[in-house]
Amino acid sequence: MKLRQLALAATVVAAGLSGALTSSLASAQAKEQFFPVLSGRTGPVAPNATPWANGHNDYMKLVNARGGINGVMTLVEECETAYATDRGVECYERLKGKNGGATVFQPLSTGITFALTEKVPGDKIPLITSGYGRSDTADGGIFKWNFPLIGHYWVAGDTVLQHIAKKEGGWDKLKGKRIAVVYHDSPFGKELLPIVQERANMHGFTLQLLPVPAPGVEQKAIWLQIRQQKPDFVVMQTWGVMTPTAIKEAVATGYPREKMFGTWWSGAEPDLKDVGAAAKGYSAVMMQHGAEPQSAVVKEILEKVHAKGQGTGPKDEVGTVLYMRGVVGAMLAVEGVRAAQERFGKGKVMTGEQARWGYENLNLTQAKLDALGFKGVMRPVSTSCADHLGANWARVHTWDGAKFVWASDWLQADEQIIKPMVKASADKYAAEKKLTRRTPADCQS
Amino acid sequence: MFYRENGQFKTTYRADQQIFPITQDRFAVLAIIAFAFFAVPMLADEYMFRAILIPFLILSLAALGVNILVGYCGQISLGSGAFMAVGAYMAYNTYVRIDGMPLIVALLSGGFFATAVGMFFGIPSLRVKGLYLAVATLAAQFFCDWAFSRIGWFTNNSSSGSVAVSNLQVLGWKIDTPVEKYLFCLGFLVVFGLLAKNLVRSAIGREWMAIRDMDVAAAVIGIRPVYAKLSAFAVSSFVVGVAGALWAFVHLGSWEPSAFSIDRSFQLLFMVIIGGMGSIMGSFFGAAFIVILPIFLNQFLPWAGDLVGVTISTAAVAHTEFMIFGALIVWFLIAEPHGLAKLWSIAKQKLRIWPFPH
Numbered sequence: 077m078k079l080r081q082l083a084l085a086a087t088v089v090a091a092g093l094s095g096a097l098t099s100s101l102a103s104a105q106a107k108e109q110f111f112p113v114l115s116g117r118t119g120p121v122a123p124n125a126t127p128w129a130n131g132h133n134d135y136m137k138l139v140n141a142r143g144g145i146n147g148v149m150t151l152v153e154e155c156e157t158a159y160a161t162d163r164g165v166e167c168y169e170r171l172k173g174k175n176g177g178a179t180v181f182q183p184l185s186t187g188i189t190f191a192l193t194e195k196v197p198g199d200k201i202p203l204i205t206s207g208y209g210r211s212d213t214a215d216g217g218i219f220k221w222n223f224p225l226i227g228h229y230w231v232a233g234d235t236v237l238q239h240i241a242k243k244e245g246g247w248d249k250l251k252g253k254r255i256a257v258v259y260h261d262s263p264f265g266k267e268l269l270p271i272v273q274e275r276a277n278m279h280g281f282t283l284q285l286l287p288v289p290a291p292g293v294e295q296k297a298i299w300l301q302i303r304q305q306k307p308d309f310v311v312m313q314t315w316g317v318m319t320p321t322a323i324k325e326a327v328a329t330g331y332p333r334e335k336m337f338g339t340w341w342s343g344a345e346p347d348l349k350d351v352g353a354a355a356k357g358y359s360a361v362m363m364q365h366g367a368e369p370q371s372a373v374v375k376e377i378l379e380k381v382h383a384k385g386q387g388t389g390p391k392d393e394v395g396t397v398l399y400m401r402g403v404v405g406a407m408l409a410v411e412g413v414r415a416a417q418e419r420f421g422k423g424k425v426m427t428g429e430q431a432r433w434g435y436e437n438l439n440l441t442q443a444k445l446d447a448l449g450f451k452g453v454m455r456p457v458s459t460s461c462a463d464h465l466g467a468n469w470a471r472v473h474t475w476d477g478a479k480f481v482w483a484s485d486w487l488q489a490d491e492q493i494i495k496p497m498v499k500a501s502a503d504k505y506a507a508e509k510k511l512t513r514r515t516p517a518d519c520q521s
Numbered sequence: 522m523f524y525r526e527n528g529q530f531k532t533t534y535r536a537d538q539q540i541f542p543i544t545q546d547r548f549a550v551l552a553i554i555a556f557a558f559f560a561v562p563m564l565a566d567e568y569m570f571r572a573i574l575i576p577f578l579i580l581s582l583a584a585l586g587v588n589i590l591v592g593y594c595g596q597i598s599l600g601s602g603a604f605m606a607v608g609a610y611m612a613y614n615t616y617v618r619i620d621g622m623p624l625i626v627a628l629l630s631g632g633f634f635a636t637a638v639g640m641f642f643g644i645p646s647l648r649v650k651g652l653y654l655a656v657a658t659l660a661a662q663f664f665c666d667w668a669f670s671r672i673g674w675f676t677n678n679s680s681s682g683s684v685a686v687s688n689l690q691v692l693g694w695k696i697d698t699p700v701e702k703y704l705f706c707l708g709f710l711v712v713f714g715l716l717a718k719n720l721v722r723s724a725i726g727r728e729w730m731a732i733r734d735m736d737v738a739a740a741v742i743g744i745r746p747v748y749a750k751l752s753a754f755a756v757s758s759f760v761v762g763v764a765g766a767l768w769a770f771v772h773l774g775s776w777e778p779s780a781f782s783i784d785r786s787f788q789l790l791f792m793v794i795i796g797g798m799g800s801i802m803g804s805f806f807g808a809a810f811i812v813i814l815p816i817f818l819n820q821f822l823p824w825a826g827d828l829v830g831v832t833i834s835t836a837a838v839a840h841t842e843f844m845i846f847g848a849l850i851v852w853f854l855i856a857e858p859h860g861l862a863k864l865w866s867i868a869k870q871k872l873r874i875w876p877f878p879h
Contacts, residue, residue, distance in 0.1 A: 117836035126836070154835040156819070161780060162576070165773070166816060169572040187777060190683045194774035198697070210681070261670055263681035263777050270680050287670075290779060501680065508617065508677075509687055 108151040109144075109425055111136060111409055112171035112178045114188065119158030120291035121316030123346035124398055125184055129154065130389030131402025132182070134381050135373075136410070137388075141380040145414050147423045151175055157188060159316070164188030165195075172199055179431045180204055180409050186264035189222075196221040201428035202412075202435050206405055207232065207340045207363055211267055212501035214465040214494075216436060217513045219502065223435045223464045225408050226457055227363035229313070230497065231489040232339040233271035235470040236361040238487050240309055240337060241279075251280040256307035258298060260318055261287035268313040268339060270501075274493060292318025299325035312338045319347035323355050333357040333475075343473065343480070344397035353477040361487075362397070363470045364454045365404055367480045369395030373403060373449030397480065400453070407448060408457070412438055436461055436519075455486070461519035468494075524872040540718055557707055562700045570699035577812045578706040579767045584792040584804035585710075585717055586760030591790065592798035593721055594753035595733030596646050597654055600639075600661030602785035604758045605765025606778060607665060608635040610675045612766035613684055617677060624691050628709075628766040635762020636755045638665075643754030647747055650736075662783050669778040685775035702771050709767060713760055718801050720756065729753050730799070761789075795853060797862025806861035814849065818842040 113132060116125030136150040144150065153174065155167035164183055172178045180202045183189045189209035196203050197220065204223045205213065211230040213222035240255075241247045257272055259265030265287065276283045284307055286298045292314060299322075302310060310331065314322055319342045326336060334357040338347075343360020345367065368374060374395040382391050393399050416426045416434030426434065440457040457466040468491065472484040506512070524545050531537040541547040565574060587601045612631030616622050642661035646654050669675050669682075676684050689696040696705050720726050728749040731739035740746055769776045788811055796807020819842050826833040833841070857863050871878070 115835050117834075118839040122836075129835075156835045156839040158839060161773070161777075166572040166576075169568050170820070173568065186681075187683075187779065190681070190685070190775045190777070191773055194685055194687055262779055263683040267681045289666075508685075 107148055107425060108175065109148050109179055109413055110151045110153070110175035110177065111406070112167075112174070112181060113152055113154045114157050114164055114167050114171075114181065114183050114185070115154045116157055116159045116184060117154075118156060119160065120318075121159045121185075124316055124319075124341070124344060125159070127344075127346070127389065127393050127396055127398040128184060128402040128405070130387075130393065131399035132406040133388040133402075134377050134394070134399075135403040135406035137381045137386055138373075138377050139406075139410050145410055146417055148413075148417075148425055150410065157183075157185065159185050159187075161185070161187040161191055165191050168192055168195065172201055176425060177201075177427060179413060179426060179428055180435070182206070182405050182409065184208070186210075186267065187262065190263055193219070193222060199428070200432070202432040204405065204409060204412075204435065206401070206408065208264065211270075212498050212505060214463065214498050215502035216459075216461050216464040217502070218506045218511060219464065220514060220518075221432060223459070223466075225435070225438070225459070225465065226404070226454075226467045227340065227470065227489075228465065229267040229339065230271040230494050231465070231468045231470065232361050232363060233268045233311075233313075234275065234489040234494060235363075235487040236311060236337050236339060236472070237272065237275050238490075239359070239361065239472045239484050240311075242484070247279045253281045253308040254284060254305070255281055256284040256286055256302055256305075256310045257313065258286045258288060258295075258302075258310060258322060259313040260292055260315060261289050264315060264341075265313050268311075270497060271494070272311065274497065278493075288314075288318060288322075291316060293321050295321050295325045299329045299331065302326075302331055303329040308335065310336045312336060312342045314338065315341040319343075320350055323348065323351050323358060327351065327354045334359075337361065337472075340470075343475075345393075345480075346398070348475050355475050356477040357474065359472050359474040359483055361470050361472050364467065365397075365400045365450075366471065366473045366482065367395060367397045368400050368453050371395070371400075371449060371453045372451055373407075373453070374400075376449050377403070404450075404454065407450065408435075408438070411440060411444075411448075415439070435459065436464070438466060461514065461516075524869065524875075540715065540722075554711055557711075558704065562703065565703075567699050570703050573813055573816060574703055575699070575706055575772050576768075577808055578703070578710050579764055579772055580789070580792065580812055581805050581808040582706075582710050582713055582767065583761050583764035583789055584796065584808045585713060585801065586757045586762075586764060587789045588793045588796075588798065588801070588804045589717060589721070589729070589760065590753050590757035591793050592800065592803070593726060593733060594729040594750065594757075596643070596750060596753060597651060597790075598658040598754075598757075599655050599783070599786045599790065600642055600658035600665075601761050601789040602781045602783060603642075603661040603665035604635045604639050604761040605768060605785060606669055606781035607638045607758075608632055608762025608765030609769035609776060609781065610669050610684075611635070611762075612770065613686060614675065614677070616686060616770075624689055624696075624770075628763055628770065631766035632759040632763035635765065636759045639754045639758020639761070640751050643751050643758075646750045646754065659783075662786055666778050666782065669781075681777075683775060683777045686770050687774060689770060696771070706767055706771055709763065713763070714801065717760070721801065725749070725752060733799070791850070795850060795860055797860025797865075800860065800862035802865055803860050803862030806865065810853075810861065815842055815846055818845055 113129055115129040133152050136152050140149050155171055157164040157167050178201050182204045186208050189205050192203055202221050204225055206225050207227050209224055211228040213219040213224050241250055288295055312322055333355055336358050338360030340363050348355045381387055412434035413426050413431050415438055416430045420430045436459055438459045442456050445454050455469045459466040468489040470487050471482055473480040474483040526543045529544055541550055590596050590598050608631035611634035612627045615630040616627035645657040649657055676682055696702055728744045731744050732749045736746055792807030792811050795810050797803025822838045822841055823833055
């Protein structure tokens with residue numbers, strides 16, 4: 077009896093496996109550029125990662141509605157990672173060879189980025205890690221395949237401190253102040269620390285580092301500590317369910333929200349919606365975009381994608397912060413391919429290796445961005461062999477109880493400080509791995 | 522009919538003491554090993570290696586280690602993730618801090634340090650038993666999580682707390698393609714599997730089982746509980762530590778403490794319980810069940826949905842995967858509380874009397 081059941085189960089499994097394999101082979105078609113999506117629709121970051129994936133996919137649909145990338149249609153396939161590194165690596169392996177080969181991966185998780193950074197040079201697939209991952213990958217001389225386009229943790233950390241300094245009336249006013257840093261106790265959280273430590277040494281403020289164990293739903297002790305020690309400011313490097321928890325604890329302990337500043341991943345609607353008016357005054361630094369419901373690209377998505385019933389997610393999230401981040405991520409991925417087509421042949425499907433050249437030679441002028449519908453959303457981005465960052469501008473937005481409003485002008489991260497840090501860290505990585513810097517000849521490839 | 526030991530007379534002590542006394546078993550094991558070494562590299566593709574086979578091999582090894590402690594010696598441990606972490610981080614430190622350190626020595630040193638830590642956290646087992654011990658071993662988990670994310674020395678002062686290794690090689694053999702990684706892990710697994718199989722039927726293995734079945738009785742007949750329990754902790758931690766080092770070096774390449782979190786400890790314990798406590802074979806079944814089934818479900822559900830013309834969203838697939846996986850665990854535990862290995866031995870028993878069951 078049991079044997080028969082077992083045999084039956086085995087047959088079903090075998091049939092399923094062979095079916096899954098053939099279906100993946102059959103779908104390899106011409107003229108489709110494949111953009112894999114590592115989504116986090118479940119797990120501790122689901123409220124935040126879901127709009128990202130929806131925005132990404134909607135923009136890809138918009139590109140197709142506009143006629144593709146010089147005629148090449150985009151193709152998207154998701155794989156669910158639930159923010160777990162091992163599942164992320166499995167997804168990467170699953171998707172990288174599918175549909176004619178992956179163009180680029182955007183892991184949306186620092187842990188997965190660290191793991192994939194070791195794998196992509198072998199597979200010749202670029203990684204775009206806008207605003208997360210390793211900050212030192214901005215150094216294209218060592219990290220050939222990584223692109224932290226439009227910002228990384230150090231840009232976010234530097235600009236948020238600049239904003240605080242400006243509010244106080246200059247860097248010298250920060251002397252003797254105490255800033256608490258509440259961070260996710262993982263590479264994601266720790267990556268922020270070098271820049272705030274550097275700034276603390278420069279300007280003489282003291283840091284209070286408060287790690288929160290993942291996923292970050294237990295913060296009572298930390299906020300009691302904050303209440304007791306009353307730091308002048310709190311900088312939050314939080315993500316997913318951790319952010320609303322932190323803000324609720326701040327409300328409960330009565331720490332003023334006006335003195336709390338989030339980094340790029342800690343200031344979006346899903347984080348604050350539930351707290352609503354109580355979160356009023358909370359600010360977060362945004363690299364380039366924020367919530368952009370009025371932008372041209374959002375209107376075009378509503379008109380060409382959502383109006384036709386093809387929207388990936390609910391209509392009311394279109395234009396929110398994380399949705400826009402998905403849109404911007406998809407736009408960068410597509411524009412890199414377009415740049416690559418200029419060199420390797422218009423209207424052709426680019427390999428990951430060719431797309432990498434595109435990301436390295438990205439030149440998105442304001443005119444190009446405006447034409448794409450990103451007027452007022454983004455500033456120009458231009459990358460080079462040495463610089464994989466492309467832009468280091470940010471703004472700060474503040475929650476007014478129901479939505480975000482801009483609270484600062486454009487801020488630029490201080491390259492005088494960040495560049496040497498990036499170089500030192502990249503050189504350390506290269507020394508550990510026994511890598512050498514890329515030669516000028518390699519830059520042409 | 523085919524699986525029957527009638528007529529296999531053992532005429533020497535050597536023959537009587539073989540690891541696999543039945544000829545058919547011996548051939549089957551040899552055939553499986555040969556298949557794994559020669560046929561699998563030709564049949565499987567890169568995805569199979571990297572996403573399924575390598576994790577399966579390494580976690581089988583870890584489950585084997587946990588099974589020695591939990592299944593054979595009866596000491597429930599929730600610290601296995603921690604011992605994997607010790608193996609991974611200490612192998613990393615040995616590897617990067619000492620120039621020219623051979624890879625295998627580094628991996629084994631990971632096992633060695635895991636042994637030390639395992640024995641230290643095994644000391645409470647001399648006083649507390651069962652669930653209380655499980656709680657005590659949780660201390661190991663929390664301590665190691667803390668140590669590896671807080672003490673900079675362990676991560677070579679990496680600012681993000683994430684460490685990485687690459688360019689693995691053994692005596693000039695570069696291990697970088699998936700096939701090579703697979704063979705490397707398989708080598709470890711075969712060696713440790715045979716050692717474990719041999720160990721559990723030796724004097725010390727019998728001591729463990731005596732302690733498991735009734736420690737007072739075991740002590741009365743002259744088995745030293747201190748020695749038996751701590752040696753089980755030592756052997757188990759060593760194997761788990763080496764598995765942790767392999768997981769980090771070969772499978773992940775770059776890792777952080779969360780790769781060896783409490784979830785990993787639970788996962789290993791479930792592998793042992795589902796696979797079969799006190800069975801070497803069970804470790805493999807358990808690992809296969811826990812590693813392969815979720816990935817299979819994750820790919821099978823969208824495919825099955827397509828078949829009937831339904832597009833299932835990514836989130837729905839993830840939720841359904843959890844539900845089916847959970848239901849299957851419950852079903853297996855009800856259908857066979859002694860684990861998948863018991864099903865295997867029932868199958869062997871049936872084969873023995875086939876085709877005349879009565």
